[in-house]
Amino acid sequence: MFFYPGSDGYQRSFYTMSNTIKDIARMAGVSIATVSRVLNNHAIVHEKTREKVMKYVRETDFVLNQSAKVLKERKTHTIGIIASNLLSSFNAEVIKGIEASAAEREYRSIICDCDNIHNKLRDEQERHYIKLLCDGSVDGIILLHTHLGLDDFDRYRKRNVNLSVLGVNLEKVGFPSITVDSVHGAYLAVKHLCGHGHRKIGFIFGHQRIGAEFHRIAGYRRALAEFGIKENPLYAVDGEFSIKGGENAFRSLMALPDPPDAVFCANDDMALGSMKAAKLMKIRIPEDVAIAGFDDIITCELTNPMLTTVRQPKEEIGRLLFERLISYIDDDGIRVSNLSLTPELVVRESCGCTLPE
Amino acid sequence: MFFYPGSDGYQRSFYTMSNTIKDIARMAGVSIATVSRVLNNHAIVHEKTREKVMKYVRETDFVLNQSAKVLKERKTHTIGIIASNLLSSFNAEVIKGIEASAAEREYRSIICDCDNIHNKLRDEQERHYIKLLCDGSVDGIILLHTHLGLDDFDRYRKRNVNLSVLGVNLEKVGFPSITVDSVHGAYLAVKHLCGHGHRKIGFIFGHQRIGAEFHRIAGYRRALAEFGIKENPLYAVDGEFSIKGGENAFRSLMALPDPPDAVFCANDDMALGSMKAAKLMKIRIPEDVAIAGFDDIITCELTNPMLTTVRQPKEEIGRLLFERLISYIDDDGIRVSNLSLTPELVVRESCGCTLPE
DNA sequence: GTGAAAGCGCTAACAG
DNA sequence: CTGTTAGCGCTTTCAC
Numbered sequence: 001m002f003f004y005p006g007s008d009g010y011q012r013s014f015y016t017m018s019n020t021i022k023d024i025a026r027m028a029g030v031s032i033a034t035v036s037r038v039l040n041n042h043a044i045v046h047e048k049t050r051e052k053v054m055k056y057v058r059e060t061d062f063v064l065n066q067s068a069k070v071l072k073e074r075k076t077h078t079i080g081i082i083a084s085n086l087l088s089s090f091n092a093e094v095i096k097g098i099e100a101s102a103a104e105r106e107y108r109s110i111i112c113d114c115d116n117i118h119n120k121l122r123d124e125q126e127r128h129y130i131k132l133l134c135d136g137s138v139d140g141i142i143l144l145h146t147h148l149g150l151d152d153f154d155r156y157r158k159r160n161v162n163l164s165v166l167g168v169n170l171e172k173v174g175f176p177s178i179t180v181d182s183v184h185g186a187y188l189a190v191k192h193l194c195g196h197g198h199r200k201i202g203f204i205f206g207h208q209r210i211g212a213e214f215h216r217i218a219g220y221r222r223a224l225a226e227f228g229i230k231e232n233p234l235y236a237v238d239g240e241f242s243i244k245g246g247e248n249a250f251r252s253l254m255a256l257p258d259p260p261d262a263v264f265c266a267n268d269d270m271a272l273g274s275m276k277a278a279k280l281m282k283i284r285i286p287e288d289v290a291i292a293g294f295d296d297i298i299t300c301e302l303t304n305p306m307l308t309t310v311r312q313p314k315e316e317i318g319r320l321l322f323e324r325l326i327s328y329i330d331d332d333g334i335r336v337s338n339l340s341l342t343p344e345l346v347v348r349e350s351c352g353c354t355l356p357e
Numbered sequence: 358m359f360f361y362p363g364s365d366g367y368q369r370s371f372y373t374m375s376n377t378i379k380d381i382a383r384m385a386g387v388s389i390a391t392v393s394r395v396l397n398n399h400a401i402v403h404e405k406t407r408e409k410v411m412k413y414v415r416e417t418d419f420v421l422n423q424s425a426k427v428l429k430e431r432k433t434h435t436i437g438i439i440a441s442n443l444l445s446s447f448n449a450e451v452i453k454g455i456e457a458s459a460a461e462r463e464y465r466s467i468i469c470d471c472d473n474i475h476n477k478l479r480d481e482q483e484r485h486y487i488k489l490l491c492d493g494s495v496d497g498i499i500l501l502h503t504h505l506g507l508d509d510f511d512r513y514r515k516r517n518v519n520l521s522v523l524g525v526n527l528e529k530v531g532f533p534s535i536t537v538d539s540v541h542g543a544y545l546a547v548k549h550l551c552g553h554g555h556r557k558i559g560f561i562f563g564h565q566r567i568g569a570e571f572h573r574i575a576g577y578r579r580a581l582a583e584f585g586i587k588e589n590p591l592y593a594v595d596g597e598f599s600i601k602g603g604e605n606a607f608r609s610l611m612a613l614p615d616p617p618d619a620v621f622c623a624n625d626d627m628a629l630g631s632m633k634a635a636k637l638m639k640i641r642i643p644e645d646v647a648i649a650g651f652d653d654i655i656t657c658e659l660t661n662p663m664l665t666t667v668r669q670p671k672e673e674i675g676r677l678l679f680e681r682l683i684s685y686i687d688d689d690g691i692r693v694s695n696l697s698l699t700p701e702l703v704v705r706e707s708c709g710c711t712l713p714e
Numbered sequence: 715g716t717g718a719a720a721g722c723g724c725t726a727a728c729a730g
Numbered sequence: 731c732t733g734t735t736a737g738c739g740c741t742t743t744c745a746c
Binding site: 377378379389390393394397421422424425426427428429430 | 742
């Protein structure tokens with residue numbers, strides 16, 4: 001076994017990569033201030049000195065201790081991401097976008113998955129994680145959808161917690177946020193379904209305290225109204241935003257005396273669940289029932305038939321969320337505002353269309 | 358605007374959640390040592406004092422500053438995860454397992470996605486991230502598959518970097534590792550395909566420097582040998598472990614003068630890509646070509662036909678990876694060893710079987 | 715049972 | 731251009 005000696009010559013096997021600035025200083029025969037300056041690229045140091053220092057830095061693979069640095073600088077170069085379910089492709093793709101932007105700016109991220117704390121309500125979990133991250137380990141936090149209310153955000157605002165949020169317009173509270181025009185998206189999808197001649201349109205929704213979900217039903221209603229269809233309250237079922245939930249919701253829809261001939265799902269996971277249920281029930285998609293989803297996750301192209309859905313620019317959302325968080329933190333003078341993105345319909349096969357060869 | 362005052366009364370708006378132990382001490386009329394003891398549950402403090410302190414802790418939502426704590430204690434209660442692609446369901450599910458275990462023990466994790474640094478080779482990216490994480494911000498690191506070689510691991514071992522690795526047996530180097538018996542898994546899948554009467558079995562592989570991939574072809578060969586089938590070198594194609602790569606690989610396989618009548622893919626993403634290609638080429642699965650994958654990601658149940666595959670216990674793998682990393686860090690006296698898990702065949706439809714109702 | 719004080723590794727005045 | 735030093739917020743002896 002090999003012990004990596006610290007400045008005091010003691011064993012440091014309990015601490016990974018253990019040299020300190022002091023060791024380098026001693027080796028290079030300079031002061032710790034000089035080492036710090038070299039490592040932080042302060043131009044003032046003499047080229048000769050810099051090289052002498054760098055020699056030992058390289059030789060020992062030295063890295064500045066982050067805790068000490070952060071303690072001093074009060075800047076972590078790390079952001080937190082709070083999401084409800086890492087397994088959802090939607091979140092994964094948004095996170096991908098966040099991480100890509102973050103990597104470009106040499107930021108790191110800590111991801112908190114709200115599904116990991118059981119017997120706690122979702123909003124409590126969020127508060128828990130926010131509090132946790134606010135121990136100085138993060139410069140700001142991105143919320144990928146939220147169950148928190150405006151009162152919560154108001155409190156965080158007052159406490160100077162830096163937030164960037166997806167799914168709720170927080171302009172009034174003073175946080176940067178991104179929303180997708182779900183009314184329009186849902187409208188497009190349902191309208192398309194109606195365009196195929198369907199008049200009995202089911203709606204599988206998910207539940208959220210505030211935000212997108214609320215709006216998607218508005219789009220559904222708008223399309224229905226446009227086609228002069230009377231809304232059937234039995235046709236709206238909760239699918240919990242999950243595959244399993246969508247499966248159950250679809251089954252209950254089909255168990256109705258007069259089942260729908262088309263179903264719009266508020267996200268793709270539920271649409272995928274519906275298609276799975278249909279397959280097991282030997283209901284043909286789209287011949288017997290047409291289906292449309294929302295999000296456009298990767299899986300939509302892998303099913304048979306391929307899923308018609310409404311596309312959200314997920315990576316783009318991630319990048320924007322990150323950039324706006326950083327601007328907010330740096331207070332770039334950018335007026336805090338909500339950015340509303342417009343989704344687009346992606347026509348594939350589950351609606352009844354035939355894709356060109 | 359409301360400023361949260363620090364101990365010096367100065368504005369601290371630049372720093373989230375900014376009270377210090379000193380503020381609490383002042384408010385409660387005790388020393389900082391006492392506050393520290395209360396917050397760390399040192400039994401010695403008087404009940405009266407504890408409550409006095411806790412009152413202000415609660416009132417101000419106080420949280421100990423992590424950087425200072427870590428700097429002092431040299432224990433971050435954070436682990437790093439290095440993965441190649443967060444979008445891969447396989448990784449997402451393993452990470453889910455890691456996070457679940459981590460949350461139970463109040464550990465946090467930092468995820469590094471190797472796909473984010475462009476124009477760098479995968480192994481360089483890994484080294485880069487490991488070095489980055491070894492700045493004292495992490496107690497140990499989990500590698501979800503790796504392109505590093507034994508020499509690298511040897512170096513890390515000597516430097517006391519704490520690692521727990523999936524996909525390579527590192528017992529000899531002295532790191533805890535988990536492998537899945539891919540030889541057996543691949544053997545099961547290919548044997549099943551042969552059992553359906555297929556004799557021209559294609560193999561879509563991915564590329565890795567060391568580890569699983571290498572073994573999967575061995576299982577493929579074993580099954581072939583068992584059925585007295587001569588291996589056709591044209592039947593082995595690289596699918597890069599991705600959906601797109603699988604799609605291309607499948608197309609090139611079908612373009613062969615004598616194309617295979619069954620294809621085994623070394624992971625599900627490539628199998629999914631193959632099914633997508635088949636659909637576009639109007640090749641029926643499983644009637645024209647049977648397909649089997651590896652991993653058993655969620656999507657396997659959503660395709661039509663459903664994908665027959667080899668199951669890896671992903672969440673379990675994640676939990677084990679985490680637990681073993683912690684044992685290694687704490688040096689629980691547990692002998693460092695490799696744990697080899699046995700995968701199982703999950704028969705669905707893409708192989709030609711019919712699922713019971 | 716509690717407080718005073720040293721020191722973790724680093725950065726940033728300030729002095730030279 | 732370089733070195734000395736204070737101090738970031740915390741834990742932990744060591745006195746009392």
